[in-house]
Every structure is written in structure tokens, then in C-alpha cells.
Amino acid sequence: MRTTTMGAVVTGAMLVLGGTASAQTYTGTVYGFGSGNNCSRYQMTMDVTVSGSQVQGIFQQKDRPQRNFAATADAAGVFKGTAMLGEGNKMSVAGSVKPNEVRVKLDGYCTFDFKLAPKP
Numbered sequence: 230m231r232t233t234t235m236g237a238v239v240t241g242a243m244l245v246l247g248g249t250a251s252a253q254t255y256t257g258t259v260y261g262f263g264s265g266n267n268c269s270r271y272q273m274t275m276d277v278t279v280s281g282s283q284v285q286g287i288f289q290q291k292d293r294p295q296r297n298f299a300a301t302a303d304a305a306g307v308f309k310g311t312a313m314l315g316e317g318n319k320m321s322v323a324g325s326v327k328p329n330e331v332r333v334k335l336d337g338y339c340t341f342d343f344k345l346a347p348k349p
Contacts, residue, residue, distance in 0.1 A: 256346065257346060258273065261341050268340070273341045276288075279331065282303075284301070285297070285298070286299075288335065296313070297312065302326050306325050330345065330346065
């Protein structure tokens with residue numbers, strides 16, 4: 230019974246995340262928003278690779294070091310995590326994976342709300 234239930238959960242997660250465990254990369258660029266004085270001037274680019282339920286992201290604010298995060302999506306495709314920025318600073322990462330679209334919200338000093346498209 231437990232094996233059958235776990236198999237159904239894994240199969241459901243794979244269907245939500247695109248049907249197969251093969252990796253797909255998504256990309257996008259946005260500007261920040263929030264209460265910080267310069268948020269609207271901060272440009273952030275992100276690439277996210279989804280393989281099964283594993284979500285790995287690389288993001289970079291213009292003229293800043295590249296950062297990354299890793300998270301695991303649940304059966305509905307929702308994930309949460311943290312990205313370390315250095316010097317003890319961090320950003321909250323939350324998002325969702327759907328066929329042909331990944332949404333990611335980075336929330337720290339400024340907020341960056343990505344709607345990523347499949348990378349050609």
C-alpha cells in the first residue's frame with residue numbers, strides 16, 4: 230500500500246513538472262521592486278533548471294556576483310528555499326513549476342518576481 234501511494238505521488242509530481250524527469254531550463258530578466266530606494270533600477274537575470282522535482286537556479290544582479298539556490302518542488306509544483314548572498318545575507322526563494330513556465334520570487338532587500346520561459 231505504501232509503495233503504491235508513494236508511486237502515485239511521484240508520478241503525479243512528474244506530470245505536474247512536465248511529464249518526464251529530463252532536465253528543462255527556463256530563463257528571464259526582471260527589475261526589482263520594494264521599499265529600497267534603488268530597487269526599480271536593479272536588473273536581475275535568472276536561469277532555472279528543472280529535473281523531476283529538483284529545481285536549481287542561478288541568478289545575477291547586473292554588476293554583482295552570480296548566486297544560486299536549490300529546492301525541491303512538491304506534488305503541486307510549489308517550492309521554497311533560501312539563497313545565500315554572502316556576508317550572512319540571504320534572500321527567500323519561492324515559486325512554482327508548470328509545463329512551459331516557472332515562476333520564482335526572490336525576496337530580500339528588494340523583491341524580484343520572475344515569470345520564466347523555456348530557454349531555446
